[in-house]
Amino acid sequence: MKGVQMKKTGLIFLFLFVYTSFLFAGDFPKIKGFKQAGEVRTYSADNLWEYIDGGADMFIDYGFRNLRSCDFSSGEITVAIDVYNMVTPLNAFGIYTSERPPEVEKLKYGVEAVLSPPYQALLLKDVYYVKIDVLEGDLNEKNGVQLLQAVAAALPGSDTYPVVLGNLPATGKIAGSERFVKKAYLGLAELNNCVIADYAAGKEKFRYFFVNTTSGEETEKLWSHLVKKWQMKKIAGRPLLLKKVPYLGSVALVKNGGKIFGVSGVEKEDELLKKAGNLIDTKTVK
Template sequence: MKVKLLFIVLLIFWEYAFSSIHLSKIEGWKTLDKPLSYNPQTLWEYIDGAADLFLSYGFEHLISQELEQDSIIVVLDIYDMGKPLNAFGIYSAERPSKAGRWSAGAEAVIIPPYQALMVKGQYYVKVNVSRGNLETEAAYALMQKVAQILPGTNNYPQEFTILPGKNRQPYSYSYTKENFSGLSELNSCISAEYQSGDYGSYTCFAVVGLEQEEMQSIWTTITSKWKKDTFAKTEVYYRKIPYKGYVGVIKKNGTILGITGIKDKTHLFEMLEQLK
């Protein structure tokens, strides 16, 4: 009985939260029919094969609305992922690696003429074309208009401030829930790509968003499986990833910070010392 009551309360909360998002106010687009709504128990009815991935990132609610402009019809899906980091995670998972990035919301990608993706705050937005072609300029304009009706700021999740700003490549942030860089011991990792004249290209990452016990469990696994060294009085744990180079981590103020994609072990140690 209590579980059922809790579900009803959550359903009412989700409906109230989405009631503040006025889809009819997207300038230049007309809504068709009533929007469809899905929760964690019914999401599989809409995206059966992908529902588990969304649920793993904390999915809470989805509203889906058809929009029409002239000869074009699109399906606008707005996923409430509960937290900005969760929203950025599912966006990172679905974002094509080679697609161009755009400054709508926190970030957007456009895959003309059929799809566009965006993340803003706790919301992940997908636009899929069901009739006609949505070219780049029109897709970007639509994403900007959707961003305007969504609550929150256009900032990246605050967790990314942990990562260094120097040499960071624009639009390179990601959040990986499990198995970062293919390593089962690295979960809940934010990351960004970097380019340095001295060290070439590499990736910085940090483990975030976990309780202290979970963080300690990851650290214990790393210290028991990875090699240990000391560089400039900094304790470093590292290993080699086939075809990717070295990955190494340090612990700073209780947070696990790391670098991967470095071919030379000494360079890895020097860079980890800079993170310290």
């Protein structure tokens, strides 16, 4: 029985391997309504600089695995579609949100997409961050949406935001302001893998964030490290860490639900502590 199960599992893995190999084995997902107009170009972390030079640094910071790029055409428009495999949906979300233009309508294709006519469209789906650049013709609302739909449909994986975003407190959160910073949030070398959102309370704006540690053990290890470097205070009998950041003011951290949460952008310290205190009882999802 066990042997049959193992065989089944093996077959599933084999199928997935063949399936994903077919999708990306030097080939490119078929984009409905568009015709492939050239060779598929592939890059890894070792040679991404050949394509985007120093811009590669940030992709590598975000865990970039590989890029497949290919030109497609339909009617008068030709585009280059770059599909970056970022290994995890959260990494893909991080690089997407760091390159996503501000104040542009977010569209529901894949997890999310934005259209910047006439030259560019960006799309996020599962572990993939997709950049679509126009080579010939104009990208407009109509063909842009068609293209985003087709690309989203061609890529495998989930259409939902990373679950961990649900750890951010809901009250006062500015919709769509969530992002993921892989390294040195606020310029602090010790704050990595931070999920952040902007908040508003009346006229006041500030930020909540949490460090996306993957285990309680990792959280404790990081907390112990921070205790040595940051100032310790107590709030509601619970430890709180404070640090002054150049030009910014203080940042406060507390532990809750196996994660480290923080608040920044609050000028008065008593208010900062109060907001940090609110984080202690925030319900975490994962």
